[in-house]
């Protein structure tokens with residue numbers, strides 16, 4: 001990892017965000033007499049991942065090998081950042097397209113390593129814990145089972161993953177990718193699963209770009225389990 005983008009020619013590069021919302025080394029929080037407002041250290045790590053050295057590159061036109069490398073990089077960052085004692089959640093995401101307010105056109109994504117669990121992820125994890133306690137099953141595996149049996153919202157599946165439009169989508173063109181077997185995070189991926197996730201991502205991107213004949217803008221995020229070992233995963 002470096003703090004500057006090195007030469008013109010690189011494969012995939014990860015560097016720390018130059019304008020980070022969260023930082024590793026911070027001064028102590030100045031104590032103020034707030035009784036109502038909560039505050040604390042914005043400690044964490046923000047990284048940028050450049051998917052290719054090709055500034056004007058279109059990801060849906062890139063070969064599968066690029067996606068496989070990207071999945072491996074995500075897995076590597078998930079593991080390394082998640083191992084730090086002040087990190088509780090590694091959030092991997094991509095905002096793509098001017099339409100969603102992205103100013104850097106180079107194909108890239110971001111990683112926020114948080115000192116807490118982001119609220120929506122927290123809700124998902126709480127719900128899945130509650131479901132496990134009540135029904136003795138994994139909520140995500142059960143959801144995929146129900147969707148597969150129904151079949152109407154399935155877009156594509158391969159040996160390890162299934163892409164679908166969720167029963168109660170919050171966004172138009174929302175797509176969820178589920179692991180076919182119970183996988184909590186990148187830490188549990190086999191090589192085959194890395195390849196299969198890469199393949200399904202590429203297919204979904206191609207479908208998005210072909211839908212209206214332009215590069216489809218989107219926000220994407222990966223929701224693995226929390227980094228610290230918890231009582232469930």
Ligand SMILES: [Zn+2]
Pocket residue numbers: 054055056106
């Ligand atoms: Zn560039």
Ligand SMILES: [Zn+2]
Pocket residue numbers: 138139140141142181182183
């Ligand atoms: Zn599961």
